[in-house]
Amino acid sequence: MQVALAFLFMSSQPLSTRQRLIQAALELFSAHGVSTTTTRQIAEKAEVNEVTLFRHFGNKHGLLLAVLEESAAFKDLGESLVRRATPPGNVYQALKDYASDSLHALERVPEFVRSVVGEADQFPAENRRALGRGVTEANRYVAQYLATVIRQGDLNTYLPAEKLASLLNGMILGYAVIEFTSEFHELWEDRDDFLENLVELFLHGAMSPPTEFTTGSLLGGVITTEVADLPAGIVHAILQQAKKLGVLDYALAYVLFGAGLSVSEIVSLQRSQQIYDEQGHFLQITTPGSVRQVPVNQWILGKRYGSYTNNPLIKWLKSRKDTHSAMFLNEIGAPISELEIQVRWLGWTEGLLTPQGEPPAIAQANQTWCVEMLMRGISLENLSILTACDRSQLQPYAKRAREKAALEQAIRLDQKPG
Incomplete structure (x- = not known):
């Protein structure tokens, strides 16, 4: 060539x-x-x-x-x-x-x-x-x-x-x-x-x-055997850096961490696929062979980001003056692509490192959401419904949630007088 x-x-x-x-x-x-x-x-x-x-x-x-x-x-x-x-x-x-x-x-x-x-x-x-x-x-x-x-x-x-x-x-x-x-x-x-x-x-x-990955969990098209959720401090720093870059960036980061969606699911969202009122905020995810609803959490790792009727996603949609059906548009008014979201992620995470000394990966937003939902008490069966994954695929997330719960309990015990 x-x-x-x-x-x-x-x-x-x-x-x-x-x-x-x-x-x-x-x-x-x-x-x-x-x-x-x-x-x-x-x-x-x-x-x-x-x-x-x-x-x-x-x-x-x-x-x-x-x-x-x-x-x-x-x-x-x-x-x-x-x-x-x-x-x-x-x-x-x-x-x-x-x-x-x-x-x-x-x-x-x-x-x-x-x-x-x-x-x-x-x-x-x-x-x-x-x-x-x-x-x-x-x-x-x-x-x-x-x-x-x-x-x-x-x-x-x-x-x-x-x-x-x-x-x-x-x-x-x-x-x-x-x-x-x-x-x-x-x-x-x-x-x-x-x-x-x-x-x-x-x-x-x-x-x-690889065949050895077939027992891993599958979320958003990515097979995972090791779960590396992000610490609360890094998540909040990412959201703050996204907020500084504008209402679109803030809304995208909010959906990644507040609803646990994959990048491919986000680019497929339509404006008509959101439901919100005083009781909750939901997104309807349509994939070949299935339709499911996912909550958009106003609380993310202990910090509140607006309310069910007034949060970064709703503010983005209210700022729109167009009639395009896509939920997320880029600066030229076209539906945003996966590549564009990945590039924006690099801007949100600039200068940040995970505990492993690596830059945060966009797939870790999904992993963080799953682990947080389990930590907050959702059952594996109900998480399976929200993610469209079976229980066996979610086992690595359950294991990570148990590890975090054990660490939190050990910390609490250390804080009590003997």
Whole structure:
């Protein structure tokens, strides 16, 4: 799969002034980074004056937005991958080629990547949205390819195609950032070592559930044998950081910890699927073959977050001025994706570490909710009804709840006089 980083201008027709400016900006951004490049340099390279640049784009960030929106490199990569699915080819080689070509594309513009990573927080919101749309577009094509080969029976997986695509692209981008910014790391022997391990992980890990995990519990599509719920302090810190980022972030974090839903369940929610009054707040979860209701708890690990009729989720929905049926929309008014929620989670958990010294994982929100419900007295049978899991699948959560109860009792005994 040979895909060059040719964003535009493959035609032999003369370039318009606008195209020349975008091409000049891309070349300079790629060579020197966004912040270092000046509008005068761009104008000189395009052989126009700065006034013409300002007339077309307003400022440098307007020009950057055009570069981001009109590039087609990753769309081309994704389309090339999709074409490999019909007829089905070598999945191992297709995934390795896609990852390799993606890294080569990024490698051709290292200064641009460094600028985007290091300076994205300084970009206007519309530029950040354009970046998000570009990542989402690439993800859509990869998910389409994976869904095709899964449907054809070439892969066995317990994760949905969109989630697998998110993981694959996230790892590729993460590696690119590390390679371009940390020259002397010793995480992998070389790039080929990374690529081989990446594809092996997908084909024999994420895409083939190991037989020894079959007795684990299954919640939100994720098989779990070890439960790692989060301490109350970390949960409250995550909710506070989400609150600072806006009403949407706060509502998403609230549903993760207050209702224990998986990311895939959250993105499928419709506005019509909530019920609330003075007695309670519920969400109706519809999955193939089942419909169930889940409470949205106003109390989370001993701290109250509003009431049944006035909490972060209800405030988010009341802030909406649109008529879209989806419960959660992103900044451009489209239904939020799993990838977007996972990216937001990174913002909420920035700087936080679990007792194991690891950054909190989004799956731990679900685990924390299940353990908390058991600690507050719900029976295993009733938790089974709320989660649509059988009792055997919930055993790891029951074991963790018993461990926490034993620790709490031991602490109380130590606080009593002898």
